[in-house]
Amino acid sequence: MRIAIVTDAWEPQVNGVVRTLQSVRAVLEAQGHRVEVISPDRFYSLPCPTYPEIRLALASTGSVGAMLEDFRPNAIHLATEGPLCVAARRWCLRHDMPFTTAYHTQFPDYVSARSGVPAEWIWRYIRWFHAPSQAILASTPSIRESLVAHGLAQVKHWGRGVDLTNFHPGIAPHRAMAGLEGPVQLYVGRVAVEKNIEAFLKSTHPGTKVVVGDGPARAALEARFPQAKFLGPMFGAELASAYAGADVFVFPSRTDTFGLVMIEALACGVPVAGYPVTGPIDVLTPETGATDADLTVAIGEALTKDREACARYGRSFTWEVSAHQFLHALYAMDDRDEAA
Template sequence: MKILIISDAWFPQVNGVVRTLFKTRECLLAAGNEVDMVTPEPFFSVPLPSYPEIRIAPFAAAAVRKKIKDFEPDALHIATEGPLGLAARRYAVKTNMPFTTAYHTRFPEYVKARTGLPLGISYAFLRWFHKKSERVMVPTPAVVDALKEWRIGNPVLWPRGVDLDLFSPGKPAFPSKKGPIYLSVGRVAVEKNLEAFLALDLKGEKWVVGDGPDLASLKQKYPDVTFFGMKSMEELPDYYRSADVFVFPSKTDTFGLVMLEAMACGLPVAAYPVAGPIDVLGTTKSAVMHKDLKTACEEAVHISKKSARKYAESFSWQTATEKFASHLVSRTDYPPSG
């Protein structure tokens, strides 16, 4: 099958959306599909307001249309709701080309956290964007239910996986003599609720890996915390292997792929009992979910690293990609009208 994926999120960004699309493309190619992508990489781009580390390509609509025409995909998947996704959606609707979309992050909650914009306005935009999509792929059953509640498209489950070869147990690269190391990995921004972790009175060290709009202010506010900045996917395992507990303070993530990466490296997780962690961690004994994040952190220290790794091994990118492929819509099944 010839598959074209449109995404406003791509390298050099390091986040769950990029890693998900990278591994999905890799597995699709391994299965014998022909896969191409349209990303901001080759185009003129500008920093996203309040997120300068994320760049978008606002003037690439003509190039998007040309790519779709020239590639003639059997299946078109629009992964994001940014400028490239909007251009692809506009062309597909105009030409009666069927397409699928995805919902990776709790976009309305993020926008509200940063701007105060009411949820209803953002969800109205999402309702419009995904209305013409044959299927909206989402990472967990909780998100399927949430989109149904907001009357957004036709949500279907597309689970996630973890690269068990890259993310694997090993010797600590940066051992500490100050006690347990509590690690958080992700975008340093208000919607990640990072201060709920940084403000905790914990014995040991607090590490943060990631970049974002709040990095400078949080470094100044919490001088005892070690901020490493952004690291590549290949560098991340060294930080996971060196820590004792992975702390996931976010209450807005739809999935939280970093939790699986941490557990694949043998790192137990501490998180709030909210959507995202509940869907990823389930009832495993390899993590602690508690409304008091400090309690979760202190209890997670005692969890076996072997137990965490064993749980992560139940997640496969191959299985996740097979589910993705099953949701794609072939143009031959939906011939143009007229």
């Protein structure tokens, strides 16, 4: 099958959207499918205001359409709601080409957190963007419910996975975690205002708080919370060793749709604490984590969970399953020449 994925989020960005698309693409290509990614690195782009790491492609409908026509896809997937996918959406509608979309990010909440614009205003745009889609791929039941509540009923499930070659129990803890006063409480992810990391750093559970990642809020948070350890970005085996050195993983975000880092932590045998919101309530079980309106309470409860049970549950999330769900959610068009 020839699959075109159009996305405004791609390398060198480091986030859950990019990691999901990269991982699913790798599985599909290993299965013999051809996957063409149309991303901002193929166009002139500008940095996104307040988010310079994200590049906004200045792509015309014609230029994106030419790439799609040249590839001759059997299925078209628009992964994000940014300008590149808007151009692709316009071309698809103009040429009566069906497509699917995905709701990766609580975009209305993100914009509201950064700008103060009411989230419902942004939902008008979300409804406009996704309404013509054959299917909207969403990762959790809570996101499905939210989309349906906002008038978008054509939702299909698309879960997430873990690279189990890197993330598993028994890994030696990272050297930077050695000798820290326990319990060691870890956050991994982008260090930005919408991730609500301040709530984690303000929590009063005794022990050491560790932050792995980078982002625009890092300098300010380091200055305000000098007792916390900021270790910068980590990937692959090094990141797994950071999980291994933690007693509990803390996920303070209130705006994520899933939270890949939670299942990575679980696969390493680390219980998870978070708020009772979309993401944690969909991913965690009573045996593997805890949620509470008071994050300190959630941390204390999560520390009582069995690490072996966490690892066993974490192993149930694979990219092979995720890729299968993605493939079967696509809208397949005519059988085009695979050798073209």
